[in-house]
Amino acid sequence: MSKIDIGINETDRYAIAEGLKRLLADSYTLYLQTHNFHWNVTGPQFRELHLMFEEHYTELAIAVDDVAERIRTLDVAAPGTYKAFAELSSIREVDGVPSATEMVTLLTQGHEAVVKTCRDALKLAQNANDESTSALVSDRMRVHEKTAWMLRATQAPKGN
Template sequence: MPPPSTGPVGIHIGISEENRGAIAAGLSRLLADTYTLYLTTHNFHWNVTGPMFNTLHAMFMQQYTELWNAVDPIAERIRSLGHVAPGSYAQFGQLASIKDVPTTPPKALEMVRILVEGHEAVARTARGVFPLADQANDEPTADLLTQRLAVHEQTAWMLRSLLED
């Protein structure tokens, strides 16, 4: 009788180990950016003040809810590729391209500007992973990235329109 297996079961999904690793690393950066933007948006929801309070408070809630619902599919795709999803503030701090928010909440329109920059940054991160997924014929990752790009680009546009005179 052979000894029980102590290592992980091999992954044979038609994507090489090297490509799975590169895609998972890119998705880990996307996860870190998404979670950081979620936290920033939730912070702004709690701390927004001024004449646009009701509008921004409600808008930020919609946005952080969408972001919260996005982190799980990203993390689960990383796991599907055979890698561990990052999940600590320390890891997210190392992986994210988005800066942490100031400790003193900014004014409402500055919050909007910061969120525009955040959504644009997440879009750039997602777009940077796309060639890896495309090259590896990783359609599920490409689909996930396409969905995330659409959300972040549209949200950036909507927020940006609040900054125009």
């Protein structure tokens, strides 16, 4: 393969790729958690949550591919093992099968964590004038903010 020359210096490309690796790890971990909850949710909201979780993990599956391909576009190897994702992700695995209410809470927290990871990756991309990564990460951030809002909206109101 020929040397990469896309107007982003090597130091910045590696820094951006590191931020994207964390985003990939968070996204994949959240994908797996969401799929797990889709399979195992029970209770009065079963159908609603089962279908919503399916929508979420399907969207995340596409996102994971987009983020990994952007890392490769920057000429850096994308992580692809559970071990690497566990080391890079800010989202921790859940033991056992939580209640449906706890699933919603955990997924809300997961999406909020991804938003924070996006913010860090976005700063790196913006500082290097990497519009392609900035656009990708900004789009991801918007999806996760909206998804967290939708999950919060399924819970009982707190007097608002």
